[in-house]
Amino acid sequence: MVKRRRPRYASLVPERNRLFYAFWATGVFLVAIWSVYGLNELMELGWRQFGVHPGEASRWTGILTYPFLHGDLEHLWNNTATFFTLNTLLFYFYRSIALRIWLLLYVVSGVGLFFLGEGGNHIGASGVIYGLAAFLFLSGLIRHSENLMRVSLLVAFLYGGMVWWMLPIEEGVSWEGHLSGAVTGAILALVYRSRGPVDDEEFFPEDQTDPLPRWWAVHHPDDPEVIAQFGPRAFDEPEEHSSSAHDAPTQVRYTIVPSKSNEAKLRSGPDAPLRGGSRSSGKPT
Numbered sequence: 001m002v003k004r005r006r007p008r009y010a011s012l013v014p015e016r017n018r019l020f021y022a023f024w025a026t027g028v029f030l031v032a033i034w035s036v037y038g039l040n041e042l043m044e045l046g047w048r049q050f051g052v053h054p055g056e057a058s059r060w061t062g063i064l065t066y067p068f069l070h071g072d073l074e075h076l077w078n079n080t081a082t083f084f085t086l087n088t089l090l091f092y093f094y095r096s097i098a099l100r101i102w103l104l105l106y107v108v109s110g111v112g113l114f115f116l117g118e119g120g121n122h123i124g125a126s127g128v129i130y131g132l133a134a135f136l137f138l139s140g141l142i143r144h145s146e147n148l149m150r151v152s153l154l155v156a157f158l159y160g161g162m163v164w165w166m167l168p169i170e171e172g173v174s175w176e177g178h179l180s181g182a183v184t185g186a187i188l189a190l191v192y193r194s195r196g197p198v199d200d201e202e203f204f205p206e207d208q209t210d211p212l213p214r215w216w217a218v219h220h221p222d223d224p225e226v227i228a229q230f231g232p233r234a235f236d237e238p239e240e241h242s243s244s245a246h247d248a249p250t251q252v253r254y255t256i257v258p259s260k261s262n263e264a265k266l267r268s269g270p271d272a273p274l275r276g277g278s279r280s281s282g283k284p285t
Contacts (some may be wrong), residue, residue, distance in 0.1 A: 054117035112180035134185030
């Protein structure tokens with residue numbers, strides 16, 4: 001089995017397990033927040049009171065529950081669309097550290113909001129979303145990977161306008177939660193800059209063991225990978241065998257018998273030699 005580098009076009013084809021893992025991890029959280037919203041609306045449970053109440057020590061548990069609570073359907077839908085994109089990118093490109101990063105964003109951004117936020121009840125997954133955006137953007141800039149740099153630019157292009165919502169520009173918007181999440185994501189990007197993927201080989205490793213198909217190798221016998229896998233002359237046409245003794249023309253020897261009219265002439269010269277000889281014929285007798 002020959003180890004060979006994956007062709008460049010393979011970068012356009014996502015790895016099945018990695019993509020499934022990213023969708024699965026994202027879907028679990030989305031199912032959870034939609035279920036909480038549906039149950040709260042249908043059964044009028046009043047769960048929105050369990051958000052973060054900055055500075056109120058008796059209500060610290062809101063740090064763990066606030067991302068699952070939303071004010072209305074529009075609030076929930078906006079967070080769902082953005083979270084789906086950013087969280088899928090995190091778990092696809094940073095699979096080895098994604099769960100740890102997500103849990104830290106979830107807890108630390110809530111703690112920051114609890115200590116730095118102003119009064120009121122803060123709910124919604126926006127803090128985690130801002131943390132994801134900040135981590136993906138900054139991490140892509142400081143790692144030696146073209147793929148992660150593309151992710152960074154994509155996040156900036158799609159969600160660059162979110163930066164304005166980290167400022168107190170509209171009443172009723174938890175800008176402290178947004179700012180806390182973004183700062184947490186940036187710090188985690190710096191702390192984990194040497195962990196997880198550091199270059200493109202993480203996504204498409206060089207140790208590929210898939211053999212080259214024989215039909216392709218037959219038509220490219222001079223390719224170095226073909227030579228390494230099948231041998232230097234594996235697909236050369238067989239050489240023609242040199243002529244052997246049994247393939248050579250058959251030697252036929254025969255004697256010319258004189259006719260009766262010439263018999264007297266032959267007898268008249270007793271010393272006249274009997275004519276005979278041999279020749280080669282291309283066909284065997």
